[in-house]
Amino acid sequence: MEVTLLGTGTPTPSLKRMSSGYMVRIGDDTMIFDCGPGTYHRMMQAGVSATEVTHIFLSHLHYDHCLDYQRFVLTHWDQGVGKVPELKVYGPAPLARINQQLFDRDGVWGPDLSARTENELSIDVYRQRGGFPPRAWPDPQVTEIENGKVIEGRNWSLKVGSVVHVQPQLYCFGFRLESPEGVFVYSGDTGPCAGIEKLATGCDILASMCHYLTGTAPSEGFAAGCMGHMELAELGEKAEVQNLVISHVTTQIDQPGMRERVLREMATIYSGNLFFGEDLMTIPVGAPSPPILD
Numbered sequence: 001m002e003v004t005l006l007g008t009g010t011p012t013p014s015l016k017r018m019s020s021g022y023m024v025r026i027g028d029d030t031m032i033f034d035c036g037p038g039t040y041h042r043m044m045q046a047g048v049s050a051t052e053v054t055h056i057f058l059s060h061l062h063y064d065h066c067l068d069y070q071r072f073v074l075t076h077w078d079q080g081v082g083k084v085p086e087l088k089v090y091g092p093a094p095l096a097r098i099n100q101q102l103f104d105r106d107g108v109w110g111p112d113l114s115a116r117t118e119n120e121l122s123i124d125v126y127r128q129r130g131g132f133p134p135r136a137w138p139d140p141q142v143t144e145i146e147n148g149k150v151i152e153g154r155n156w157s158l159k160v161g162s163v164v165h166v167q168p169q170l171y172c173f174g175f176r177l178e179s180p181e182g183v184f185v186y187s188g189d190t191g192p193c194a195g196i197e198k199l200a201t202g203c204d205i206l207a208s209m210c211h212y213l214t215g216t217a218p219s220e221g222f223a224a225g226c227m228g229h230m231e232l233a234e235l236g237e238k239a240e241v242q243n244l245v246i247s248h249v250t251t252q253i254d255q256p257g258m259r260e261r262v263l264r265e266m267a268t269i270y271s272g273n274l275f276f277g278e279d280l281m282t283i284p285v286g287a288p289s290p291p292i293l294d
């Protein structure tokens with residue numbers, strides 16, 4: 001199992017931190033957990049192409065978690081020339097409707113897809129890439145998820161759990177991925193809640209929202225639906241998380257000296273391995289081991 005951070009930022013534009021996205025590779029499966037703006041670009045920087053992606057899991061439908069979805073689907077289809085399996089996509093309602101609105105004949109990309117599947121020029125390109133006409137439209141296999149759903153893969157299973165963020169306007173979920181190689185948990189966006197604690201219990205890696213400095217929340221509602229750094233430390237300790245990844249980072253804590261303060265304060269409560277997440281960082285499933293001194 002390999003976990004790569006594709007985006008450790010927020011909706012706030014940043015060249016250093018793309019919006020939310022995580023890539024997990026197990027065997028022949030390449031899974032993308034959320035695909036906020038910039039995450040597709042980071043995946044390419046990690047040396048992975050869209051045709052290698054097999055699964056996309058969306059935690060909630062805030063744009064900083066799903067804006068690159070259309071890019072993943074269109075490029076997977078265009079470069080795959082009918083030779084790679086359709087993407088399997090899981091996310092909360094109304095994902096099925098959004099998918100139709102994007103890719104149906106009368107959808108956002110309908111005119112583009114008509115041209116690419118019917119125009120002679122595009123069919124030439126399709127043949128050059130090794131495709132055999134007639135050309136089918138993209139047809140991502142969308143499944144809407146709910147609390148408690150379990151998705152079974154070849155050698156892994158994924159559990160969906162409700163977390164607390166911006167209900168009732170959006171359904172909000174976290175994910176627990178179990179495989180013989182380890183357990184990866186992604187918080188989605190959440191405040192401290194029983195849902196994320198249950199998902200995270202005993203996991204090898206938890207990649208979590210760490211949105212603000214505890215004590216600076218503008219309201220109680222904000223603190224209920226977003227994770228502060230000390231609440232995250234408490235969660236990591238209580239759930240006995242082995243490797244805790246600070247992500248969904250705002251400029252409030254992404255400052256010289258502040259990053260170190262956050263780590264220092266969290267370490268007074270949390271006794272596992274702490275990672276201040278950066279885009280393209282790869283997180284070890286076991287404890288980090290010192291490389292050879294060079």
Ligand SMILES: [Zn+2]
Nearest residue numbers: 020062064189
């Ligand atoms: Zn977010």
